[in-house]
Amino acid sequence: MGLDHRLSAEHEELRRTVAAFARDVIAPKIGDHYERHEFPYEIVREMGRMGLFGLPFPEEYGGMGGDYLALCLALEEIARVDSSVAITLEAAVSLGAMPLYRFGTEEQKREWLPRLCTGEMLGAFGLTEPDVGSDAGGTRTTAVRDGGDWVINGTKSFITNSGTDITGVVTVTAVTGRKPDGAPLISSILVPSGTPGFTVAPGYSKVGWCASDTHELSFSDVRVPAAHLLGEEGRGYAQFLRILDEGRIAIAALATGLAQGCLDESLDYAAARTAFGRPIGANQAIQFKLADMEMRAHTARLAWRDAAARLMAGEPFKRQAAIAKLYSSESAVTNAREATQIHGGYGFMNEYPVARMWRDSKILEIGEGTSEVQRMLIARDLGLPA
Known part of the structure; x- marks a missing residue:
């Protein structure tokens, strides 16, 4: 199957809308919530009004009638700014509501999904x-x-x-x-x-x-x-394996967003910060770091979109999901480390977003399947002994 990475007009409009929301609403507020370890209820309410919690679910259950690609696009754009808000959305949809949608009875779906889709309730x-x-x-x-x-x-x-x-x-x-x-x-x-x-x-x-x-x-x-x-x-084990396979694509999109956010912040800083009479972005050492950061974010994006396309087409996607989760999470950790290095001492100060991104990145190699588990899944899918 060939991968066309170009988004439809509807998906691109969604991506731009969520990007603007992340930039204009989340970015100015989230730092204070983060330092106080407070849940951002007002941001979550606004996300509910936008329909983000219902993106991949049918309208008959209160959803937006979108697809898994729509959810992942939203996750990537939010994670470019902040991962706490992104993981709140990811867990609410992929782990909270999706099991009900995939495996629930009609009565269970009608009881729980409408409130989960609007963000009135979290699962x-x-x-x-x-x-x-x-x-x-x-x-x-x-x-x-x-x-x-x-x-x-x-x-x-x-x-x-x-x-x-x-x-x-x-x-x-x-x-x-x-x-x-x-x-x-x-x-x-x-x-x-x-x-x-x-x-x-x-x-x-x-x-x-x-x-x-x-x-x-x-x-x-x-x-x-x-x-x-x-x-x-007795089918719970098989059920959560399916949920985790899907969720890895969503986490890969989130990790890609963090990796891209590290690049965004570093490009701005490299242009504004001067040393020895010129912007530090004029130094080849910094340019090479930025080029590698772009390479990782770009490749991670292609990986999760490929896995999402296979999922939506009803094709096998377990290996591609594991590859996307593994590569994007390790890329996020590396980009966060490099962004901190580019920012120097300021990168160690919590007032700068890259410090928050650095702290947020490591869990991506652990949650919803460690990097070691992803390598194990890939090896097994290649036919190697369990």
């Missing part, structure tokens, strides 16, 4: 546990049927959008039985916020993404109706 995805990261098959949280309810016990960690004032539901993965060989049967269950026994711990003190919402969650004899099962019982 979260409870997968990771304190002792279970990349080995998601080792899930220890349990859900046991008791009459017409599921009774859930366990702990989830590093869960984005799980403790805001507008968080409404968390999809929790839990062991609901055992296969004949003793392997766990994992299912996904919807747990509304405020359910008795469902406790949200205080927010983490994080290196980056300081204006996003991240908590540990605990479940102590939490009861939810049996009808809150999402998809088929």
Whole structure:
């Protein structure tokens, strides 16, 4: 399949609209939220009014009737300015709403999706546990049927959008039985916020993404109706693998935005900053850094768009998603480091966006599948032994 990187008129209009919003609304405000570790509710409300949370969902569920490319374009443009806001959108859509859309019953979709699509409510995805990261098959949280309810016990960690004032539901993965060989049967269950026994711990003190919402969650004899099962019982593992495959494309777009934002800031700084009587951008050492930063951002963009195109065409995309996530995240880390170096001492000051980008970049090599996991997935798809 050949890749045409040119955007349609509709996609280009969306990209420009979100870019202007990021520049004019997010950029002037987010620094204060970031330093105070505060969730930017007013920005999120405006994003909801713009329809960003409903971009890839059908209009019948309150969405905008767009596609996955539209979501990723928005993520890239927002991440050029700030990653906390970008990850709030990415997690709300890819992890909060998408499992409901992909696997929910018609009743579940109509109950939850309209509010999730407008940003009135945020959803979260409870997968990771304190002792279970990349080995998601080792899930220890349990859900046991008791009459017409599921009774859930366990702990989830590093869960984005799980403790805001507008968080409404968390999809929790839990062991609901055992296969004949003793392997766990994992299912996904919807747990509304405020359910008795469902406790949200205080927010983490994080290196980056300081204006996003991240908590540990605990479940102590939490009861939810049996009808809150999402998809088929025992199919939760396969479900979240599909969700993570898609989500890697979105994270790749976000990482590309950060990489591009580092270049944007560095180009402006290299033109304005003088040393020894001329702009530092006239120095070949700086020019080569900037050229390499452009190369990484450009290639990362092609990688995630290729993966998105395959997803939307119904073609296999797992390998391309892993490649895009791996390359773009490592490019973001490298571009953030180089941007900080170009800015010199100012790059170490939090008043400059590149300092925030530097702090935000590292998690991209960890979240939604570490770089090591991406290499493992690529190797397996090449036919190498598991």
